[in-house]
Amino acid sequence: MLYSQNDSLNSSIKEKDTLKQSEFFKQLGNGYFPTKYFNFDLKYLIKYNQYEALRTGLGGITNDAFSKKLRLNTYVVYGFRDHRFKYSFGAGLRINEKTNTWINASYTDDLQESGSSIFLTDKRFFQLFEPRLLNISLFHKHTTRAVSIEHQFSPKIQTETQLALSYIVPTYNYAFEINGNDYETFHLSLLKTSLQWDPFSKFELVNNSYKEVKNGYPKFTLQYTKSIKDLSENNFSFYKIDFRTVHQIKHANNSLSELIIVSGITKGETPLTHLYHAYPNNLNKETILQRFSVAGISSFETMFFNEFFSDKLITAQFKHYFNPFDISSRFKPQLVLISRYALGDINNMERHQNISFDKLNKGYTESGFELNKLLYGFGLSFTYRYGAYHLPDIGDNIAFKFTFNLTL
Structure with missing residues (x-):
């Protein structure tokens, strides 16, 4: 009987250790240590x-052991080419656990890619390596206070x-002309509201909060942004509407088809920093080998950086993932077919100087x-x-690159 109790105790200890290890690797997979x-x-x-060039630093966020109602987050990084520290600090207070309602405040001094659009409700997606980031050159500095x-x-x-x-201070030579005035730096007061709808996912109530137990498709994201003129020195009045849908179909032969549609429109006095690009990922160099780099996950690989900007844009990206080739236990390459389409337009191009x-x-x-x-x-x-945008030199239409798909 004593042996049986000890055996049960050892089994319980091993089970707890396994759960701790599982939670540790789950956090690591989400990009946290x-x-x-x-x-x-x-x-x-x-x-x-x-x-x-090289950008390095430290950051993080408090966890539930610190507090389930209060969270603190911060980071500090340093760029070795611009010789400048960037940083952010913030806090959040949870006022309702079941509805996961938080009130947040933050202060950030950092860079952002001009022409990029970020949805507030995007869940964290961690990659050990972000390929497209290597090639981005058009950034603007921003000092932002947010609630x-x-x-x-x-x-x-x-x-x-x-x-x-x-x-906002563009890091490149740029001026935005409005009513005869050229703005090289500017203030913006932006009110954003974002909605993420996952109608086909399944959730369960665990420890008084909902956890996703089945990832269902399609998914929909909608965001509205309003620039409020004259609020805290805001220079311009404009609005933006952004929409995204992601759909995946798993086939009987273990292959997978994915369609991503992203669209956006902005009206009013919108500077280049808040226009749209189509996530280009091709370096502005002469030969195919000079442009050889790392392909992004959802970027246009043959579109040159800063080649297009739009105040209205829609992109569609289709991928079909074949079942990996079972060559050996360690060597299972996967073929993916890709097709991308983008359509956009812009009014008042003359406003964007230099x-x-x-x-x-x-x-x-x-x-x-x-592959x-x-x-x-x-x-x-x-x-x-x-x-329509095929180039005269055949080589300029080709993008040959590495891919990198290892994630933690």
Whole structure:
């Protein structure tokens, strides 16, 4: 009987250790290194881009052991080319656990890619390596004070509303002309509200909060942004509406099809920093080998950086993932077919001074394939640009790159 009790005790200890290890690797997979009260954020450790060169630092967020109602987050990074520290600190207070309602406040002094759009409700997606970041060169500095509220109307509907006051300084030669006045730096007061709807996902109530137990598709995200003129020195009045849908279909042969549609429109006095690009990922260099880099996950590989900007844009990206080739237990490469399309337009191009770019109103198309996981997460990508924006030199239409798909 004593042996049986000891055996049961040892089994219980092993089960607890297994649960601790499982939670540790889950946190690591989400990009955090957990400690007792503070989870270090791995995405700040090391990065590289064309403006900062090497960017490194530390950051993180408090966990439930610190408090279930109060969270603190911060990071500090340093760019070795621009010789400048960037940082952020913030706090959140949970006022309702079941609806996951938080009131947040933050202060940030950092860079952001011009022309990029970020949805407030995007869940954290951690990559050990962010390929497209290597090639980005067009950033603007921003100093931002923000307050926001997060709320779940239901497990399938998440919302966040934010008021952010920013002072923006482009790192490139740019002036925005409005009514005869040229603005090289500007203040913006932006009110954003974002909604994430996952109608086909399934959720369960665990410890008084909802957890997603089945990831269902399609998913929908909608965001509205309003620039409020004359609030805290805001220079311009404009609005933006952004929409995204993601759909995946799993086939009987273990292959997977994915369609991502992203659209956006902005009206009013919108500076280049808040226009749209189509997530280009091609370096502005002469030969294919000089442009050889790492392919992004959802970027246009043959579109040159800063080639197009739009105040209205829609992109569609289709991928079909074949079942990996079962060559051996360790070597299972995967073929992915890719096709991308973008259509955009812009009014009042003359407002954007000291920078040149084209309209995207003829429709941009590229197609190709990836052969992934050839060696330690690395693979190869080949993409071809055709249609209305096909270039005279055949080599300029080709993008041949590495892929990297290893995640923690």
